[in-house]
Amino acid sequence: MFQRWWLQYQLKRLVKNSKLNALQDHYQYLLSQLDSPISDIKLLALDIEMTGLDSKKDQMVSIGVIPIINAKIQPKLAQYKLIKIQGTVGQSAVIHGVLDRHLTNALPLQEVLQWLFEQCKDKVIVAHYASLDLQFLQQSLVGAEKQSFALFAIDTLLIDKKRELRKHQSLNTSSLRLNACRERYNLPIYNAHNALTDALACAELLLAQLSKMGGIDKVTLQQLLNKH
Amino acid sequence: MDNSELQPIFDFMRRLAPFDSLHEQTIKKCCQELTISYYSKQQKLVNVDSDEPQLYIVRSGAFEVTTQQGELIDRVAEGEYFGFSGMLSGEKVVNQVHILEDALVYHLSAKMFDQLRANSHSFDRFFNQAFAKRLRNQGSLQHSHISTARITHIMSRDLTTITADATIHEAAQLMSKKRLSSLVVVNQDKLCGILTDRDLRNRVLAKGLGGDLLVEQIMTKEPTVIEPNALIFEAMLKMSENNIHHLPVVDQERPIAIITSTDLIRSQSSQPLLLIGQIERQNSLEALIQVSQKIPDLLHNLISSDAKAIEIGRILTSVTDSLTRRLIVLKQKQLGPAPMAFCWLAFGSQGRQDQMAGSDQDSALILEKTPSEQDKCYFKQLSEFVCSALNECGFPFCPGNIMAQNPQWQLTLQQWQQQFSKWVNTPQPSALLNATIFFDMRGIYGDLSLFTTLQTTVLNKTKGNDIFLAALSQNALQSTAPLGFFRSFVIERDGSEVKGIDLKHKGNALINDIVRTYALAAGIEEVNTSKRLESLIEKSKIDKEVAMNLLDAWEFIAHKRLTNQGQQFNNTQPVSNYILPDSLSSLVRHQLKDAFKVIHEAQGTIRLKFLRQF
Structure with missing residues (x-):
C-alpha cells in the first residue's frame, strides 16, 4: 500500500513540474494505470548500447525499442535508432557491434530523445537492468532541460533478483544477466548483441516472468514499477 | 538489412520449413507481422480463440493437442505448428492445446497465413492436409535415371x-x-x-x-x-x-x-542390365558370389541417383530373380533335367518385387506330382544348392525357414491348394500371421503354369471371403504407425516414446498388409503393392484418393528408408531399417508424420470395411 501511495505522490509532482510535454503525458499515463493489470497496459521494452558504463562521461550509441500491446510483443512496431556521438565508439564496438562508420547517418542525441519520449507518452518502459539505461537518459535530460527528472520502469533484472533471493541466500550477479535469466524460463539464447535484439530478449523475458507470477492479467503495474 | 528488423526472429523463421521456401522479402514480412507470446506450464491450457484463428509457431517449449475427450492427436515442439487445421478446414477449433513445457510462441494471423498459401504453392502444400498434394511431384523424386526412365x-x-x-x-x-x-x-x-x-x-x-x-x-x-x-x-x-x-x-x-x-x-548403358548380363554369363558359384558383391554398389548408385524407391525395388528384385534362375540352371547342368515339371516360387519382398538391402530369401517349390524317393533326392540337392548359394551371395536364409530347401515347402500343386484352403477356410489370425507372406507369391523359374493355376485357385478362394478377410484385416491392424516425432523421440499412438523408428515394420509393411487385404478381397493377381493399388483403382475396388495417398506414403517412407540405408552404407555402418528422428529435417519430419497419418486412416478404413468395426 505504501508503494502505491509513494508512486502516486511522486508521479503527481512530476506531472506538475515537468516542462517537457511528452514526459508529462508519460507520467500521466503511469499515474492512470497504476492499478491496471499489465495485460491492459502498453509497454515499451527498451535497450541502449553505450560507449561505456559511466553515464557522466560515456555516450549512448543506439537505442532499440519494441512494444508489448495486448500482452503480445509487436515486432511490427519495433524501432532502432543510431545516435551521433562525439569522438569514437572505441573499444565498445566489440560489445555492441556498432562501428564509427555506421554512425555517419546517425541522428543527433536531442532528436532521438524527442522521438523516444514521444514513444513513451502512452507506454511504460521495460528494461533489463533499467537503472543503467535510465541513468543515461536522465543524464542527457540534464543537458537538455538543465534539470533532473525521476524516471520509472519495470526492471526484468530486479524481478528475477527478487525471485532468486527467495530461493537462494545469496546471488551470483552473473546469474542475473539477461541470457542467464532467459535460460531459467526456457527461452532461446540470442547471440547477436544489438540494442533491438536485447530489447526483444527483455520483452520476452518479462512475459515469461509475468506468467510465472500468476499471469499477465493478474499482476498490476504498481507491483512492478520502480523509480530510478 | 533494415535496422528495425529483428535478427533472432528472422534467423529462426528462414530456417523453418515451409517458410524456408519463401522469398527473403516474404519471410521478413512474416517476421514483421507476427506477434509473440509466452505460455507457462502453470496455465495448463492455451486459450485458443476460435473466432480469431491464427497459426501458432512454437519457438521454444512443447505442447500437446488432444480432443476434448483427451485423446492424443499431436505433440508439438520447437519448430512445429498448431492451429492451422481450423484455418484450412474453416471449422471451429474444438481441440485442446495443453502446455507441456514453458513456451515462446509466434502467432501469424489467419489473413497472413491465407495470403502465404495463396502466393506460395509449396507453403500451401505444406499445410494442406491433402497428403497426396503434398508429397507428389517432390523435386527430389523427379530426377530421371537410365534405370528408372520410361x-x-x-x-x-x-x-x-x-x-x-x-x-x-x-x-x-x-x-x-x-x-x-x-x-x-x-x-x-x-x-x-x-x-x-x-x-x-x-x-x-x-x-x-x-x-x-x-x-x-x-x-x-x-x-x-x-x-x-x-x-x-x-x-x-x-x-x-x-x-x-x-x-x-x-x-x-x-x-x-x-x-x-x-x-x-x-540412352546410355545400364548398370543393372550389365550386372544381370554378367550373372547370366557366369558358370560357377564362386563367380556368381563375386558378381553379387556388386549388388550393394548397384543399390547405392540407384539411391544416389535418386531413383524412385518403387523402381529400385523392381530393379533389385530383377537381379535376385536372375541370380536365382542362373543358380537353378547351373545346378541342373550338373544334376540333369528335373524328373518332373516344377516351379520355383518367391514369396514376401521378392514376390512383391520390393526387395531392398538385406532382404532374406522366401521361396518354395511346386511339384507337378507326388515325388518318388529318387525325385525327392533330386529336388533336395537342387534346392539346397540354390538356397545356400543365395545365402552366400548376400541373401540370408529365411529365419522362419520358408525356403525351397525345406521339404515342408516342396509340395505338389494339389498339396499347395490344400494348404491354401486351410489358411483361407479356417483362418486363425495367429496362424495366418505367419502365412501372409505366402499370399505375395510369384513364379520365378520352371513351369509357370503351375504357379498360375495355384494363384487362380487361391484368388478364387479369397475373393469376397468375409471370414478370411476379417482375419487378414485383424492381422493388418496388429501394428500401428507412430503418431509422429517429438524432439528426439518417436511418439507411438498410445503416447509412449521410443528412440527411433523401424521404417519397414512401422511403415511399408503396414501398407503392404492393407493393400494385400484389398487385393485378395478383389481377387487381383498382382502382388507388387503399387501394381495392386493401380489394379484396385482400375477395378474401382478402392477409393482412388485413399489408394493414391497410400502409394505416395509407401514411396515416401521407402525412399526415406533407402536414403537412410545409403547413409549407413556410406558411413560403413550396418544397414538397417531403423531411423532416428534427430537425423531428419523439420520438413521430412512433417512429411513422415503425414505418411503415418495416411496409414492410420487406411487402417481405420479396413477396420470398417472388413471387420465391420466402428
Whole structure:
C-alpha cells in the first residue's frame, strides 16, 4: 500500500513540474494505470548500447525499442535508432557491434530523445537492468532541460533478483544477466548483441516472468514499477 | 538489412520449413507481422480463440493437442505448428492445446497465413492436409535415371506400319524409302506382327524366295511387346532375354512405336542390365558370389541417383530373380533335367518385387506330382544348392525357414491348394500371421503354369471371403504407425516414446498388409503393392484418393528408408531399417508424420470395411 501511495505522490509532482510535454503525458499515463493489470497496459521494452558504463562521461550509441500491446510483443512496431556521438565508439564496438562508420547517418542525441519520449507518452518502459539505461537518459535530460527528472520502469533484472533471493541466500550477479535469466524460463539464447535484439530478449523475458507470477492479467503495474 | 528488423526472429523463421521456401522479402514480412507470446506450464491450457484463428509457431517449449475427450492427436515442439487445421478446414477449433513445457510462441494471423498459401504453392502444400498434394511431384523424386526412365521418354512417335496382306516387295520399298530396319505389321490397327531386316535376309533372300510373298508369310507373329509405361531397363531385359533387337510399343493392343536396341544403347548403358548380363554369363558359384558383391554398389548408385524407391525395388528384385534362375540352371547342368515339371516360387519382398538391402530369401517349390524317393533326392540337392548359394551371395536364409530347401515347402500343386484352403477356410489370425507372406507369391523359374493355376485357385478362394478377410484385416491392424516425432523421440499412438523408428515394420509393411487385404478381397493377381493399388483403382475396388495417398506414403517412407540405408552404407555402418528422428529435417519430419497419418486412416478404413468395426 505504501508503494502505491509513494508512486502516486511522486508521479503527481512530476506531472506538475515537468516542462517537457511528452514526459508529462508519460507520467500521466503511469499515474492512470497504476492499478491496471499489465495485460491492459502498453509497454515499451527498451535497450541502449553505450560507449561505456559511466553515464557522466560515456555516450549512448543506439537505442532499440519494441512494444508489448495486448500482452503480445509487436515486432511490427519495433524501432532502432543510431545516435551521433562525439569522438569514437572505441573499444565498445566489440560489445555492441556498432562501428564509427555506421554512425555517419546517425541522428543527433536531442532528436532521438524527442522521438523516444514521444514513444513513451502512452507506454511504460521495460528494461533489463533499467537503472543503467535510465541513468543515461536522465543524464542527457540534464543537458537538455538543465534539470533532473525521476524516471520509472519495470526492471526484468530486479524481478528475477527478487525471485532468486527467495530461493537462494545469496546471488551470483552473473546469474542475473539477461541470457542467464532467459535460460531459467526456457527461452532461446540470442547471440547477436544489438540494442533491438536485447530489447526483444527483455520483452520476452518479462512475459515469461509475468506468467510465472500468476499471469499477465493478474499482476498490476504498481507491483512492478520502480523509480530510478 | 533494415535496422528495425529483428535478427533472432528472422534467423529462426528462414530456417523453418515451409517458410524456408519463401522469398527473403516474404519471410521478413512474416517476421514483421507476427506477434509473440509466452505460455507457462502453470496455465495448463492455451486459450485458443476460435473466432480469431491464427497459426501458432512454437519457438521454444512443447505442447500437446488432444480432443476434448483427451485423446492424443499431436505433440508439438520447437519448430512445429498448431492451429492451422481450423484455418484450412474453416471449422471451429474444438481441440485442446495443453502446455507441456514453458513456451515462446509466434502467432501469424489467419489473413497472413491465407495470403502465404495463396502466393506460395509449396507453403500451401505444406499445410494442406491433402497428403497426396503434398508429397507428389517432390523435386527430389523427379530426377530421371537410365534405370528408372520410361519407354515413353525415348520412343519416337512416328510409327510406320504395313498391313499383313502387303507384299514383301512393298515392305522392302517402304523400309528402304524411310530408312527403317523394321516395320510393324497391323491388321485393322491392331498389332499382328513385326518384319525386320533380318527376316528379309534370313527368311526371304537366303532361301531364294521372291518379293511377291505376302508380309504375313514372313513376319514374326505375336512378337514380344512392351508398354509405354515400362522402364527402359525392362525393355533391355526383354531384348536380352529373347535375343531380339526390336520391340513394338503397344498401348491397349494398338502399336504406337517401335524401339530398337540402338535406341536403348543411345540412352546410355545400364548398370543393372550389365550386372544381370554378367550373372547370366557366369558358370560357377564362386563367380556368381563375386558378381553379387556388386549388388550393394548397384543399390547405392540407384539411391544416389535418386531413383524412385518403387523402381529400385523392381530393379533389385530383377537381379535376385536372375541370380536365382542362373543358380537353378547351373545346378541342373550338373544334376540333369528335373524328373518332373516344377516351379520355383518367391514369396514376401521378392514376390512383391520390393526387395531392398538385406532382404532374406522366401521361396518354395511346386511339384507337378507326388515325388518318388529318387525325385525327392533330386529336388533336395537342387534346392539346397540354390538356397545356400543365395545365402552366400548376400541373401540370408529365411529365419522362419520358408525356403525351397525345406521339404515342408516342396509340395505338389494339389498339396499347395490344400494348404491354401486351410489358411483361407479356417483362418486363425495367429496362424495366418505367419502365412501372409505366402499370399505375395510369384513364379520365378520352371513351369509357370503351375504357379498360375495355384494363384487362380487361391484368388478364387479369397475373393469376397468375409471370414478370411476379417482375419487378414485383424492381422493388418496388429501394428500401428507412430503418431509422429517429438524432439528426439518417436511418439507411438498410445503416447509412449521410443528412440527411433523401424521404417519397414512401422511403415511399408503396414501398407503392404492393407493393400494385400484389398487385393485378395478383389481377387487381383498382382502382388507388387503399387501394381495392386493401380489394379484396385482400375477395378474401382478402392477409393482412388485413399489408394493414391497410400502409394505416395509407401514411396515416401521407402525412399526415406533407402536414403537412410545409403547413409549407413556410406558411413560403413550396418544397414538397417531403423531411423532416428534427430537425423531428419523439420520438413521430412512433417512429411513422415503425414505418411503415418495416411496409414492410420487406411487402417481405420479396413477396420470398417472388413471387420465391420466402428
